[in-house]
Every structure is written in structure tokens, then in C-alpha cells.
Amino acid sequence: MMLLGALILLAPLVHASVLTLQSPRFTITSTNASQARAEPISLVKKASPPLSLGPTDTLKITFQVIEKDSGNGVQPHQTFLRFFDEVSQEEGIQPLRVNSAGKAKFELNMAKPPLSLPPTSKDPLKVTLIIGSHLHSPLKVELFDLHVPASHPPPQHPDEASFHPLPVIQHTFRPDQKLPPTTISAAFSALVLAPWVVLLGLWAKISPRVPRLFSPSIVPFVATLTAFEVLLFWYWIELKLGQVLLYGAILAIPTVFAGKQALVSIGQQRLRQK
């Protein structure tokens, strides 16, 4: 834009005569007459506060294009009203009809908006008047900002969304399983262990004697039985079924012999005691 600005200054001025607007005015007429407003348009300063149209209001703009030096009315080649939404970048161009005396009139009836009005949102439309001519210097005037009722959004291509970042999706996980308080579990575990007290108490009363506890014929059998229990516990923690069957089969062989030896030795002892 800066380059073009410099260009405008530096380019040889072939169009000698300069155009200007005479008595530019806007009028807002409203059916309920609450927002009615009529003011002259300044060429250097935008109207303040911004104009605002209701759904049934009508905006009327009138002006005359004249040559600045002679004051004669001129019909320029291009007289466009540009509506531009700076946020959505939507743009609408409305050519205005200027008669040969340079007089122009434009009516924007919001009950029947023209096709040139772009899709609008709650952001204001910047309204610019563009006047271009083969014979005169071009003229561009920022008239005012205009609030109009929001329209439907412009239609989008179904694939358009995939050309922009899509909303992030987070998976909603099932909540973790709820466990009862550990004190309750501990209390019930203690309950399960309670029969041991009875058992140990009764045993203490009869105090069984175990003279052959470390006898070489008994110890191997007790050891292999213990190994079986450890194997099953190990299975619970990490072993697979195949491994358990394999280890169990291997363990079974010494167990059979150790068991036979232990039972035979008990039998012999009982015979001896008879």
C-alpha cells in the first residue's frame, strides 16, 4: 500500500481536474421513527457514532459529483459504493446511477436488501465511495461505518472445514472402578483369619508331638507339597497355564517318589509299633 501511495504522489498528473462531492447527505428513515437520523457526510471524517440500521429501516444517500474547479456536475465512469466487513473479509460492490448532471441517489432498504450487500455479522460494514473516471483524477471517500442486522453466514463448501485446524477431540474415558475402603477389606481379611486362633488354641491344648518332623523320609515329601503350593501362587501372579502344567508335571515325579517313601516309612513305623 505504501508503494502505491508513493506512486500516486510521484505519477505525472495527467488528469488535471479533480472531482469532489457536493452536499453529500445520508438519511435514515425508520418505520417506528425511533432511529431517524439525517446528517451531511463529511469527506474527511467518518460519521460518529456509526450508523445503524434496523431490519425495516431505510438508508438514503444523496450527493452530486462536481468538478472542483468549475463546479459543473460530472457523470463519472465508475461510481461504486463498497461495503466491506473487515473481520470476515466479505465485500459487496453496488454501482450507483449518476445522471448527467452528476446527481446520485442510493437507497438501502433493509426489508429488501440488494444482492450487492455482503453476508453480514455483528461487525460493522465499512462503506466507501469509489469514483473513477477516464477524464478526472480518481476519488475514494470513506463515508461511514454501518451496522446492519446480521444475515445468514455465506454458504461454505463441505470440504472447507478440513482446510483449517479442526476442533480437538478428547476421549472421555470410563471412570476408574471404585474400591471399598481398605479398612473394610482388612477387617474382613482378619475375620477370615480368625479360625486360626481357634485352631492354634486347640492345638496348644493337645500339643501334638512331631518326633519325625525332620526325618529324611518325611522332609522331601513336605518340601515337594510346599513347592506345589508355591507353584500355584506363582501361577496367580505371572505364570501362564502351559508353564504351570510343565513345571507341575516335572514336580510331580519327585513328589510321587517322595510321597511313596514317606507313606511306606509311616507304614513300617506303625507295623513296628504294633
Place this chain on the structure above:
Amino acid sequence: MILPLVPFLLLSFAAILHAKSSTGDSVLVVLEPSLDQNFSVFFDGLRARGYDLTFRAPKALTPAIIKDDVPSFSHVILFAPETKSFAQDISPQSLVQLLSLRTNLLIALSQKQTPLSSLAAEFSLVLPPPGTPVISHFPERDTPASIFPVDVSASNPILSSTKAPVWYSGISHSLGNNPLLVPILRAPVESFATDSSDDSGAPSIADAAEKGGEGLWAGGNMGLVTGFQATNGARITWVGGVSVFSDEFANKEVIKGKPSGNAAFSQDVAAWTFQETLVLRIDETTHHKVNETTPLSQYTTNDVVTYTAHISGWDSGKATWLPYSGLKDIQLEFTMLDPHVRTALPPVKGSPGTYSTTFRVPDRHGVFKFVIDYKRKGLTALQSSTTVPVVPPRHDGYPRFLSAAWPYYVGAISTSIGFILFSTIWLGGDVREMKKGKTSKTE
């Protein structure tokens, strides 16, 4: 003997060093003989960047652009804006076939109705009626209204080396809402298309607009030069006026002493069209459980998984693929029918070209896909899909000791201990004495 070889060697080195397209360097230029413009600046620029140009008239029969369904050239320039009848092998159908065979096209249009202008409509460009060039009275200058300078948007990555305004003369077009369109040069805000050439034509402009529909081609939303990237990556660029590439505009000054941007602009447009710039590809994607390195053939629900993609960009200066870390908004989807997880895939600092993210696999089992589907205007589309099954935990994949089941564990273990204890006491005990004890008790 050696001396005459030196320049040749230097030349071949220069050719290696110079830019080349990612898809090949042979270019067919279909040039209308009646064009009264020279394009030597443009064509010499292409040759200097390593392209191999072949020229042909629109009605000439050789070289064919497509032979036995195989394209003969990597890129085709159609500078025949006013030709109404081409040789048989150049038809809208064959141009579309070229595109589907990944050949890039650069096509110039004019205000005349030709087969190419009807083809443009198939690419969502809406051209004005024949005989209506775009004109602009802004800025005030000494050239006709139909020749005007256009500011180049600095944020357009396609035109990165174009710094000065570009002279333009030709037609404008309005753009459909097809997202595959890539606007390269927009019309100035004040420009409009008209067939009237003096101020007395003013009423006809208003009339045209009142006819409704696409009555008026005016304003900054019109396109002058517009690209289109097909879903297979091939690119086609539509230029509303062939003179943008001409020597006359390349040498024409915008401001006294400062050349226009046309020379750089035409090279930029060709570089994008011929897939030199903004060309990306996914080299490799990997996935593994966090804190591990080997990819698994299946994942368990609730696993925490790291996904990594390696992306390269084509470097036309070095004519090679280099790791590219410039994508900030790439996303990864973990999809089973619908995406269950969509998360950002940010570049990894200190590791060029690597994009990585870690996320928890959903607690749903089924056949999932890691999906990257990255589409942005002007960039090559990146697509990748890796199928991976997600299974529920195995029977032994659950925790072994839940606090809720403590009584059961304690019961089972105490039964085992009790069994061993009883066995030991029975095996090691003295039977007779116990009998004695019992009998003595009963006595």
C-alpha cells in the same frame, strides 16, 4: 583439449546447483505465434533455474503433450489465450487427463471465448462475459485504465520473492467456494470489469449490475491469477492476462527508477505451479508405547502411545528433500469410523522434520487408524494412515491384588498353609501316642 571442456563443465555444475522442480524439469510451451509480446525474461528465467523448454505452436502436431497415456512433459505452459482451435491432442479433456497424471499446467486466458475459458469454469472460476477486460482508475497514472499495477500481499507464501507491485492487464474472474482454489493475485479493490472505454459508458455498468446474479466483476474478491491444486498434488494456474509474463511489463517501471515486480512474480508463479515451492511429503511415520522404542502390532486399551511423523519439504535451491519443521497446525487423529482422539502434532524442538505427540489410547477396542490428513491452501496435501488394532487387556493383564479381594486372597493362602501344616503334622506326628492321649482323655 581440456580448455574447451571447462565452460561445459561449469555449465553442467550450474545446472545441478540451480533450482529444479520436485516432479521433473521438462516444460512444453504452447505459444501462440500471433502474440505480439516477447516473454524472453520469463523463459530465460526458467532456463536459468534448470528447466528444459520445448516450444510448439497450438496447431502443430508435434511434440504431443500426451502419448500412449503417458505425459511427455512434466509441466505445460499454455500461452495461447486467443486460439480457438487447437491441434487434436490439446483439448480440455486431455488437459484434465494431464492433471490426473500429475502434470502441472500454467494457462493464460484472454477476454475472448476459447475452449480454455470454458475449461476454467470446471475449476470453479467464473469468467466475465467475453470482451470485458478488468480496468482500474486507481491509482492516478499515465497508462490506460486497462493496464494497472497490483499490490502483492506480503503474507502470501507463494509470492515470497515478489516485492514490488505487478503490472496487470487482462480479465478478472470471481472464485467459487471450492477449497482447492489457491488465490495467488487478487484484483485491486477499485477495479472492475467493463466493456465500456469512456465515461459515457457509466449507465451500462449500473445496468449490468442490476441484471442480478454475477452481473458485475468488481472489487477485491475477484481473482487475477488463481491456482488450483488437485487432490493428487498436481497444480494448475489460471492467469487472466498473458502480458503479466511479458518483457514489456517486466521492464516497465512502477515508480521512476524502480522496476516492477513482474519478473519476480512470474518466476514465483511458475515455481509454485511447477511444484518447486510449498511442496511437502511425509517420509515416515512410527508409533510405539511411551518409554519403549519398538512399534507394537497391536495396542491395549488405555496404553499411552507416542506417534511420530517425519516430514520433508522440497528445497528447490539444493534440489533435494530436507527435513521441514515449519508446520504449526498439523493434527493427528486416532480413528475408528469416527475420530476418537484428535490432537495437535507439534514439531519436536531440536529434531528437524520430526513431529510427535503422546496420547492415551481410548478404552474402546477395535481396529483403529492413526490418520494425518493435512490440507492447507497452497501446500501439498499430506496424507498418512496406519492401521493398528486395539485390544482389551488379556486375562492376565489386569492388576493381581485388588484391595476389595483381600479376604479371598487371605482365605486361599491360609487354606494352603493349613493344608501344608496338617500334612506336616500328620506325616511327622506320633500316631500311637496321640491315640493313647485320646483314650486317656475319654477314660
